[in-house]
Structures are given as C-alpha cells and as structure tokens.
Amino acid sequence: MAEMHQIRLQIGPAAFRIASAWRQPLDQLAALYRDYPGPSDHMVDFTVRLEPDKPWRRYIRPSVHIGGDFWLPDAAPLPLAQGLLAAEMGMNLQMALGWRRHLLLHASSVEKDGRALIMTGLSGSGKSTLSAMLAQKGWRFMGDEFALLDLDTGDIAPFPRLISLKNQAIRAMQTVAPADRFGPEMTDTPKGDIRHLVPPKAAIDRMGEPARPALLLFPRFGHDPELRDMGQAEIFVRLTQASTNYVALGEAGFRALTRFVDQVPTRAMDYQSIEQAEELIERLWSRSP
Amino acid sequence: MIRDAHILVRALREPASVERLDGGQWSELISIARAESLIGSLAHRLADVPVPDRMRAVLQDAIGAHDLARQQALWEADCARRALAGYPGKIVLMKGTAYVAADLAAGVGRSIGDLDIMVARDALPIVESALLDAGWEWVKPDPYDDRYYRDHMHELPPLIHRDRDRMIDVHHTILPLTAGPRPDAQAILDSAIALGNGLYVMAPADMLLHSIAHLFADGDLAGGLRNLWDINLLLRHFSEADEEFWTELDVRAKTHGLGREKERALRLAARLYDTPVYRFSAGQTEFADYLYIRRLLARDGYGRETRKLIRFAFYVRSHWLRMPPLMLARHLWTKWRKGGKPVG
Amino acid sequence: MSDQNFRLSTMTPKYRAGPKDDLIWHELDSMTLLFHRPSGNTHMLADPAPALLEVMDSGLLTAAEIATRLKARFDVESGADTDDIISARLEELAALGLIAREAG
Numbered sequence: 001m002a003e004m005h006q007i008r009l010q011i012g013p014a015a016f017r018i019a020s021a022w023r024q025p026l027d028q029l030a031a032l033y034r035d036y037p038g039p040s041d042h043m044v045d046f047t048v049r050l051e052p053d054k055p056w057r058r059y060i061r062p063s064v065h066i067g068g069d070f071w072l073p074d075a076a077p078l079p080l081a082q083g084l085l086a087a088e089m090g091m092n093l094q095m096a097l098g099w100r101r102h103l104l105l106h107a108s109s110v111e112k113d114g115r116a117l118i119m120t121g122l123s124g125s126g127k128s129t130l131s132a133m134l135a136q137k138g139w140r141f142m143g144d145e146f147a148l149l150d151l152d153t154g155d156i157a158p159f160p161r162l163i164s165l166k167n168q169a170i171r172a173m174q175t176v177a178p179a180d181r182f183g184p185e186m187t188d189t190p191k192g193d194i195r196h197l198v199p200p201k202a203a204i205d206r207m208g209e210p211a212r213p214a215l216l217l218f219p220r221f222g223h224d225p226e227l228r229d230m231g232q233a234e235i236f237v238r239l240t241q242a243s244t245n246y247v248a249l250g251e252a253g254f255r256a257l258t259r260f261v262d263q264v265p266t267r268a269m270d271y272q273s274i275e276q277a278e279e280l281i282e283r284l285w286s287r288s289p
Numbered sequence: 290m291i292r293d294a295h296i297l298v299r300a301l302r303e304p305a306s307v308e309r310l311d312g313g314q315w316s317e318l319i320s321i322a323r324a325e326s327l328i329g330s331l332a333h334r335l336a337d338v339p340v341p342d343r344m345r346a347v348l349q350d351a352i353g354a355h356d357l358a359r360q361q362a363l364w365e366a367d368c369a370r371r372a373l374a375g376y377p378g379k380i381v382l383m384k385g386t387a388y389v390a391a392d393l394a395a396g397v398g399r400s401i402g403d404l405d406i407m408v409a410r411d412a413l414p415i416v417e418s419a420l421l422d423a424g425w426e427w428v429k430p431d432p433y434d435d436r437y438y439r440d441h442m443h444e445l446p447p448l449i450h451r452d453r454d455r456m457i458d459v460h461h462t463i464l465p466l467t468a469g470p471r472p473d474a475q476a477i478l479d480s481a482i483a484l485g486n487g488l489y490v491m492a493p494a495d496m497l498l499h500s501i502a503h504l505f506a507d508g509d510l511a512g513g514l515r516n517l518w519d520i521n522l523l524l525r526h527f528s529e530a531d532e533e534f535w536t537e538l539d540v541r542a543k544t545h546g547l548g549r550e551k552e553r554a555l556r557l558a559a560r561l562y563d564t565p566v567y568r569f570s571a572g573q574t575e576f577a578d579y580l581y582i583r584r585l586l587a588r589d590g591y592g593r594e595t596r597k598l599i600r601f602a603f604y605v606r607s608h609w610l611r612m613p614p615l616m617l618a619r620h621l622w623t624k625w626r627k628g629g630k631p632v633g
Numbered sequence: 634m635s636d637q638n639f640r641l642s643t644m645t646p647k648y649r650a651g652p653k654d655d656l657i658w659h660e661l662d663s664m665t666l667l668f669h670r671p672s673g674n675t676h677m678l679a680d681p682a683p684a685l686l687e688v689m690d691s692g693l694l695t696a697a698e699i700a701t702r703l704k705a706r707f708d709v710e711s712g713a714d715t716d717d718i719i720s721a722r723l724e725e726l727a728a729l730g731l732i733a734r735e736a737g
Contacts, residue, residue: 069592
C-alpha cells in the first residue's frame with residue numbers, strides 16, 4: 001500500500017494529523033501554518049486523510065478524496081489543485097463530527113479587553129470577512145469558522161485556523177492585510193474562488209487564551225443598516241441550528257446553550273458595507289457591560 | 290508506520306500494553322480504533338491504566354459519545370415498543386441494542402447504529418403497518434431493491450422514522466434466506482427472554498450464535514474486529530455465569546446449522562482476544578483461520594483499509610454465501626445497469 | 634394490510650407523566666424549553682403544554698380530569714373547545730414520548 005506524507009498541526013485546543021498521498025497540499029499547509037506550534041509529543045486528536053478515490057487517481061487527473069477518523073459517505077472529491085481546501089475541509093469535518101470538549105457554534109469570534117464578540121449566520125452573512133476585518137483594527141481574531149463554547153465556564157475558546165476568504169472578500173482583505181500572509185488562490189471550487197489568509201501573529205500566539213462572551217450578533221449583508229432585538233426562543237433555535245454538536249452533547253449541551261442565551265446580549269445586524277458594520281459594532285460594544 | 294491492527298487488539302486484550310506507546314503510535318491506535326468502531330470499547334478498557342492527558346481527553350470524548358449512543362438506542366427501542374404496543378407476539382431486540390438493554394459488558398462503549406428487532410415471519414405485515422402508522426417510512430422507493438429484500442433477505446426493507454431520522458430493521462430470522470444454514474427462527478423466539486418492559490432479548494446461546502452468524506455471513510467481514518470483540522465478551526460472560534453454557538452452545542449451534550461458524554469464531558476469539566474457550570467446542574485449527582486473521586487485521590496506522598486483494602476475496606465470498614450463483618449475477622447486473630449506484 | 638385488529642383502542646385514553654427527573658425545565662421569554670433525558674431531545678413548548686405537564690403526575694388521568702386540575706390551578710377560560718385543545722396537546726405530548734398514554 002502506498003506510503004503517505006504527513007504533517008501535524010495544533011489549532012487552539014485541537015491537534016490534527018494530515019496524511020496525504022501527495023506532497024503538495026502538505027507543503028502549502030506547512031508554509032501557511034509556519035507560525036503555529038506543533039502538537040506536543042506528536043499526539044493528535046484527529047487524523048485527516050487526503051487520498052486518491054481510485055488508485056490511478058494518484059497520477060491521472062489527480063482528485064482528492066477527503067477521509068479520516070470522521071467522514072461523510074457522500075463527500076465529493078476535489079481536484080489536487082484544491083488540496084489545501086480539502087485539508088481544511090477535512091479538519092473542519094473532524095471538529096464538527098468528533099469534538100466534544102466544547103459546544104461548537106458555526107460562528108466567527110473576535111476579542112477585546114478579555115471579552116468576545118461572536119458572529120453567526122448563514123454563509124453569505126459576512127461573519128468571516130467581518131472577523132478578518134476587525135482583526136486588522138485592534139481586535140484579537142479568535143476564529144472564523146467555529147466558536148468553541150466551554151461547557152463548564154461558559155467562556156469562548158479560540159480556534160484560529162486559516163481564514164477562508166471567498167470571492168469579493170479576497171479583494172477587500174488584500175487592501176488591508178500583508179501580501180505574505182495569503183495562500184494560493186483557488187478558483188472554481190464548490191464555493192467559488194477561495195484564498196486563505198494566515199491570522200495575525202497575536203491571534204496565533206494567544207490561541208490558548210479564552211474570552212468571556214459579551215455580545216452575539218446575527219449579521220445579514222445587503223440590507224439597510226439596522227440593529228434589532230431578538231426573542232430568546234428565536235436565538236435558542238438559531239443557535240441549535242448553528243451548532244454541529246448540540247445534540248451529540250446531550251444534557252451538557254443544553255445547559256451550556258441555555259446559559260449562553262440567558263447571559264449574552266444579542267442583536268440582529270443588517271448592513272451593506274464593512275464600514276457600516278464596524279460603526280454599528282463599535283456603537284453596541286461601547287454600551288455593552 | 291503501523292501496518293496492521295495488532296496494536297488495537299493488543300490494547301484491548303492487555304490494556305497495560307499502551308504504556309509503551311509513543312505519541313505517534315498513540316495517534317495511530319486512535320485512528321485504527323475509530324475506523325474499526327472500537328474506540329468506545331477501547332476507552333472503557335483503558336479506564337484504569339496511565340494514559341497521556343491528550344489521549345485521555347480523546348478517550349473521554351469517546352465515552353461521552355457512546356453514552357449518548359446507548360441512551361438513544363434504548364429510547365429508540367422504547368419508541369418501537371410503544372408503536373407496537375398492541376402487537377401480542379414477542380419483539381426481540383438484536384445486536385448492540387440488545388446488549389445495552391440486557392446490561393451486558395458487550396454493550397459498554399459499543400457503537401450502535403440502527404435498531405434491529407426480530408419478530409415472527411407471519412407477523413411482518415402487521416408489524417410493518419403499525420410502524421408505518423407510527424411515523425416510519427420506507428428508505429428506498431426502488432422496486433428492485435424492495436423485491437430483492439422481500440424475496441431473499443431476512444428482514445424488511447429498512448424503515449426510517451420521519452421525525453427522529455433513525456432506522457429500524459425488522460428481521461424474522463438471523464440469516465438471509467439464501468444463505469446456506471437455516472437457523473431455527475421459531476426456536477429463537479420461543480426461548481427469548483423477557484426484559485420486563487415488554488421487550489425481549491435472545492437467550493444466551495442464541496444471542497452469541499447471532500453475533501457469530503453476523504460476523505461471517507453478513508457482509509465482507511467488515512467491522513469484524515468489533516463483532517469478534519462482542520463475541521469475546523459474550524463468551525466470557527455467559528460461560529462464567531453458567532457452567533452448562535458450552536454444552537448449550539453446541540446444541541444450539543447444531544439446531545441452527547451454525548456448527549462450523551461457531552467453531553471458527555471460538556478459535557478466532559481465542560487467538561486474537563485470548564478468550565478462554567472450551568477446547569472441544571472450538572474444533573481443529575484450519576489454514577483458513579490464518580486468512581481470516583489477516584483479513585480482520587487489515588488496517589494501517591492511518592486508519593486505511595489494506596490488503597485489498599484479500600478483502601476482495603472475502604467480498605465475493607460473502608455474496609456467494611448470501612445468494613445462490615445465478616442470483617448473484619442478476620444482482621450485480623442490476624447494480625451495473627444503474628451506473629454503479631450502490632444497492633446495499 | 635387489513636389486519637389491524639390489534640391496534641390501540643381510542644376510547645377515553647388515560648395519560649401519565651414520566652418521572653419528574655426525566656425533564657430539565659428552562660424558561661425562555663415566550664416559550665418553555667424541556668430537555669428530555671431519556672431521549673436526549675430538546676422540546677420547545679408553548680402554552681398550555683407546559684401547564685399540562687405541571688399538573689400531571691404518576692397517576693393515570695383522563696383528559697377531562699387533567700382539564701379539571703388545570704382549571705383549578707391556572708386561570709384557564711372554560712370554553713367549549715378547551716377540552717378538545719387539551720386532548721389534542723396530550724396526544725402530541727404522548728407522541729413525543731413526554732407522557733405515557735394508555736388505552737381506556
């Protein structure tokens with residue numbers, strides 16, 4: 001059986017082993033994750049496998065099948081040129097299906113003065129771009145994909161993997177972030193054009209430091225700027241939908257999420273530009289306890 | 290890099306063996322255990338040996354996940370019980386759900402997928418309609434699959450509950466009708482044991498023989514290490530609880546036509562998991578045992594299946610076991626016609 | 634499948650609450666959340682379903698008996714359809730497995 005190449009990565013509390021039939025995606029990962037400390041003692045929580053879906057696909061029109069400790073039966077393969085994306089998707093999948101030490105919210109998060117702002121919403125809501133932007137303006141970036149809610153303390157733990165920029169957000173971030181922190185541009189992926197951005201150094205250095213959740217936003221892009229109150233029932237339901245492991249955590253998940261809904265001020269936020277969103281956020285933040 | 294699943298078998302058999310593992314080997318052990326659906330069992334087995342912190346957290350996650358699986362399996366069985374409350378015959382829980390409901394060691398940390406129940410064959414239509422009334426629906430509307438199931442299998446086509454998204458398999462015996470051996474389904478129902486909540490589990494020897502039939506005749510030995518681990522735990526438990534158990538097992542194996550399978554399962558369990566088996570129940574070692582062992586251990590340290598050739602041999606074999614030759618050709622042909630869409 | 638003679642009788646069913654410890658209650662602003670331990674399911678209930686659960690216990694009760702308890706304890710308006718509404722909610726709670734239902 002063909003040997004695989006492998007690399008180990010530590011992101012926030014989770015450690016991964018990425019094994020790949022090809023060198024290329026791992027070289028890209030190694031370059032982009034160069035500032036991250038490796039997991040101690042080579043021990044990892046999850047293994048991701050990037051393999052040809054048929055043996056000859058290693059060489060002929062190579063296509064990458066995403067496998068690993070946790071997997072989905074119907075995950076379509078990606079072309080080798082998108083191997084980096086495959087690796088990131090594989091790591092997300094391990095977290096979504098396997099992680100139980102926090103309640104996972106599909107949300108971005110940033111921190112200031114020990115307090116966290118959490119943004120959740122459907123894809124296209126702009127939560128990822130907003131977190132990346134705020135990270136350039138004095139906030140600490142904690143993650144653009146998963147906010148990890150601690151089951152005991154109620155704190156948010158960082159999970160600052162590479163920021164996954166899509167379509168127009170790539171251009172927007174290129175105007176504010178240093179060029180050497182971008183990964184290769186991948187066009188025509190299942191999600192459109194994608195380019196990864198390495199989080200700021202401070203986000204990586206402090207990826208072990210949790211923060212107290214202080215504000216939850218449901219951003220929605222493309223509508224007149226507005227902040228709205230939301231009922232607790234709606235907030236609760238939308239957060240269960242935004243969580244990949246709420247059901248899997250059983251009673252612990254219920255207790256963590258009800259406490260979160262009780263304690264964290266929440267608003268729906270409509271906006272049409274990053275500047276508007278920043279203004280609305282600053283206004284809310286200066287008033288939040 | 291580890292090239293087979295021995296490291297997992299050793300850790301299950303002899304938990305202290307993990308103290309010698311380095312970080313890389315630990316990661317490989319975890320991947321193999323997850324791939325073989327034995328991570329929950331492993332986590333419980335390693336509860337009392339020193340384990341590095343990160344690996345302890347991984348094992349603790351597995352215990353939590355399987356606690357939930359256990360609770361859901363019991364709840365799903367209770368849902369079926371309520372749906373069939375008016376059915377007067379025995380409803381026998383099978384496999385993982387039965388181990389958990391009967392509080393057996395084989396249920397501790399075991400992964401449980403669908404709910405499997407067994408009822409009398411002539412009761413299938415009323416059981417089916419009661420389940421449909423209670424919110425279960427057909428998974429596959431495909432008429433070919435449906436006929437295939439009804440004509441040749443030992444179960445109804447799978448049903449899924451429209452709200453809970455959980456599957457139920459309703460069996461009327463423990464092997465496909467096309468398999469060689471013809472287990473005595475009525476005898477299994479007759480001696481099934483009441484749990485006290487209206488549901489039943491098989492008597493010890495039948496439960497073990499079903500696990501054995503499942504290991505050899507159902508599928509291509511995929512998940513075999515897990516099935517064999519079940520067999521190991523059931524054997525230890527039943528033989529300690531009842532010294533007549535080995536005799537009972539031999540008699541029942543004969544009743545169901547599973548004598549050879551029983552002997553081989555005992556030998557494999559003894560070989561891999563050190564199960565104390567009664568020598569005269571296990572028959573003579575055969576060369577094929579060696580092939581079975583190689584097949585069961587075919588998993589590398591990345592969690593990948595290895596030894597494709599031997600796997601393929603077992604796959605074809607498993608189909609031949611289940612269906613007479615002409616039917617196999619028909620089955621595969623219908624599969625190809627559908628453009629490689631998997632049927633099973 | 635005409636053979637359905639074993640089906641439950643629908644004449645005056647009776648209902649019984651599960652053990653109190655099966656449920657964790659949490660009040661939201663407009664709804665009641667219930668975490669049901671045996672199933673691991675979370676239910677979000679609107680009035681009067683939570684009130685029904687509050688007046689029920691381990692004894693078997695008909696819908697009419699539960700309605701009487703409800704009226705004694707809460708400010709429930711007695712209308713012609715009150716009993717129908719209560720019966721319908723009880724059937725839903727039974728279908729979710731939150732209460733047990735037995736044929737009368």
